[in-house]
Amino acid sequence: MIIKCPYCGPRDVIEFIYQGDATRKRPEPASTDQAAWNAYVYDRTNTGGSHREFWLHGGGCRQHLVVTRDMSSHAISSVALARDVAASINDGGRA
Amino acid sequence: MTGSRLSRGGRIDRSKSVRFSFDGKAYGGHQGDTLASALLANGITLFGRSFKYHRPRGVFAAGSDEPNALVTVMSGDVREPNMRATELEIYDGLVALSQNRFPSLEHDFMAANQLAGPLFSAGFYYKTFMGPAIGPFKNTAFWMFCEKFIRRAAGLGKAGTAPDPDRYERMNAFCDVLVVGSGPAGLIAAEAAATTGARVIIAEERPIAGGSLLASGELIDGRNPAVWAREKAAGLADLPNVRFLTRTSVWGYYDGNVLTAVERVSDFKPNRTKGQPRQRHWIIRAGKTILATGAFERPIVFPGNDCPGVMLADAVRRYATEYGVAAGNNVTLFTNNDSAYDAARALSLAGVNIAAIVDVRADVSGACRDIASVAGAELLLGHAVTGTHAGKALSSITVQHFNAGTGRVSGAPREIRTDCLGVSGGWSPAIHLASQAGGKPEWDEDLQAFLPPEPNQNWVTTGSAAGYMDTISVLSDAATKGSAKSRLVLPQVEAPMLDASPAPVFEIEPSVKSQKAFVDFQHDVTADDIRLAYREGFHSVEHLKRYTTLGMATDQGKTSNVPGLAIMADVRGISIPEAGTTRFRPPFTPVSLGVLAGERYGDLRPHRLTPMHDWHLANGAKTYEAGLWHRPMIYGSHGETVEQAYIREARAVRQSVGIVDVSTLGKIDIQGPDAAELLDRVYTNMFSTLPVGKARYGLMLREDGIAFDDGTTWRLGETQFLMTTTTANAGTVMQHLEYYLDCIWPDLRVHLTSVTDVWAGSAVSGPNARAVLEACVTGTKVDNMTLPFMGIVHGKIEGIPIMICRLSFSGELAYEVYCGAGFGTRVWEALLAAGKPFDIMPYGLEALGTLRIEKGHVTGAEIDGRTTAHDLHLDWMLSKKKPYIGSAMINREGLKDENRLTLVGLISMDNQSITGGSHIVTDPVPREPADSFGHVTAACYSPALGKYIALALVKHGTSMIGNRAFATDLLRDKHCAVEIVSHHMFDPEGSRMHG
């Protein structure tokens, strides 16, 4: 598998470290909503088709990336810097 | 079958003879022969014994699809089993052995297995290795004896045990277009791609290009097609943008158009050029892949179809046209399609005598009839082969009337004398790589075969791999697939009008069966095994495959896949596409472990050494590996034991002063306006309130509330911190912080830099530690006012800039002195010189561990991924004023349960050492099963207490304090009476480090 790092270009998967599901949303730090925290820490959906996941370019620029990947074909449709994605989510009203 | 060398023909070099041996007997062949062609030319019929029944087997195919003729190649003591004789190029001195025979190929005792029929039928692994569940043999010694026999009997070649002296290489390659295969389709597609300027790699599994053209009786541009192919390939190889790899088998297709291949660089050479690897492994990243992998001929299943002398029709043709070998004196052909007539034409041109052509079809085209008559072969239409007569070679076949519409056999059997039967059951495109890449192959009614799936990566198939079975359409398809912009002028092809579409006949099943009909030769799976699997409820192809092991041998069912599916579809009363097919998996052909490893063998770990490493070794340190680091365990001297050494070292620290290398601690430089905010979020305690020039001990939790790592973090400036982590977690903590900054809190303006290797660290500990510093540090005072507990100062030692933080892991007055890594040894030696009047003692990890166990300080042995701050008595570090990672989950019921394991100390009651990992039990009787209610995490002899002590995690440990128990180690049979005490075993008030 080849991931196109926005900084480093197309690089082999061995340079990357899988960092988990990028679709879950961390509750507000002060939140005491136990169900929301449980869901964040433990619940993972097993979706066929398109899925977002974090990959750390550990053998390269050490940036976390959000990779959108098809779980059936493994085809990667987009790669973005996690910081940009997180920032846009935060701007988009995440309190 | 009695094969012989024809007087002419073939691409072998008859002027060069080659000597080799097979089963200890010397034979001769020619340069260009494979082991199979050379043995056939020598009249050898028997190549091996079959897997389960030890039936005699001959060569069946001529290429990588060979299921039978597997041999072991010996080179000195090194044995390489399961090599296909059909691909093995002979060289002077080649030593090959047949396989799976006992004691010899000619006389095999195990052939009696055939008589034990039902024992080896479908699912025999599952049935037999489980043993009978009921009956007289259940769990008997007799059964165990049988199992040993079965395990020995079943199996292909034996793996060797001698070390492999050969060298292997690994290569990475990049190209715009990878063409797999260099038959007519591959050559034209590569040419079309190359003329557009694309970087092209062509991988051909055989020694030369040409594929089907090498054995074709057609003419291309009026010339011999093999010559046309050779010149075309040479022209391509000369282009600067083309790399032509022969003897290179592409074996895997992975995501992102990554393909793997093995190049046989010098396997076939008697003497290797110095430095030349035996094989080279390629990882090829291709922009686009063109799969021109050709097609495999498949057999028709009929009784007695596995005896030596029964071969694929195309193989008979290839041995004659490519190697100048007649596989028999009197050949017969059995077919359901026209391609066998093309073979007949080529065979008769090569001078091979054809007795008869048996065709299941009631009628054939005029072109076919013409070929049969020119070849002088009797044409038996509407007939099928229903049996064979053979010992170690075929002597005759039985034919009967056959109705291709009903599948019925009728009429009186007629015997035809023949020593070689070439069978053609149609052609299956070699879709293996496409199937690996994903997608469901599509059934083609016309070809009665699976075509490649719709591409899910950037690949195309062309030629017969795409279902084009005549050369003219192969070439025009390949030109288009090679490049849409292609302007190639295609050559003229002269070929007979033949149709490769077969009649849908896969098995001949006479009503009376006297012989086994094999589907998978390599795993000895018969047609009846498939029907048995069906009766036993294994209906889906995936179940069928695993239950019968059909297609699971080293040939991956290249010849057996479609016939097997056809028989299953037939018993289920459904069509073949409804039955479906299994997905092919890598490798396409077996790959040696040596070439996968390449130069990567032995110890591959990096070795991390601290700046003072050489000093440690020069001064008697015995080191061990802690993660990747090499760290001093003890500084042994005067023949003392490890225990004596660490006791001496630890005692010196408590009595005067010691020095230990702490350079391995993880160090992260954290800078930015929000650095303090980040620390408040990742540590359980508060860091934003920490004054500049002070350090604080911090604890991190995981998101689920479990303790993660601890260490001290120093505030070097308003916006700059130096975080230290445990040695083991340095990388993980860095990754943890990066994750939160990138993925959760991108708004925090913080920059992280790993500086573990930048700083050398020496910890000076003991009552005289301050006096040591006073003797060598300049530029700062180190008194209690200037450098209080957890204070930081900057100064110099021998003019080298240093940073000192007063903190203590040992519980003594202690300082960590950091300097640039390059000055580590100089500072270390300066500290030693300054400590000389105090008999300063370098100490290793064992003493470091002893000191911390005495104090009850935790490390990775206690922060083991299961314990909470509460379990480790670190609740006092949990801030109530702010949220932090893990704070939301820490109060869950299960994490507050009073039955949890909590940290305690243990003191040995009987002056015996306590072993790490021992279980805590109440029962004093050793070896009796007892409930464990805890375990020892670390143990040592404490010179300060004069006793053997330990730290342990014990169920509701705090309330157990004062009780007695046993620390029992069943593996080493050690049972030690202990008293459970507080984990603060030495100086619980901490007066020493504050002094």
Ligand SMILES: [Zn+2]
């Ligand atoms: Zn990168």
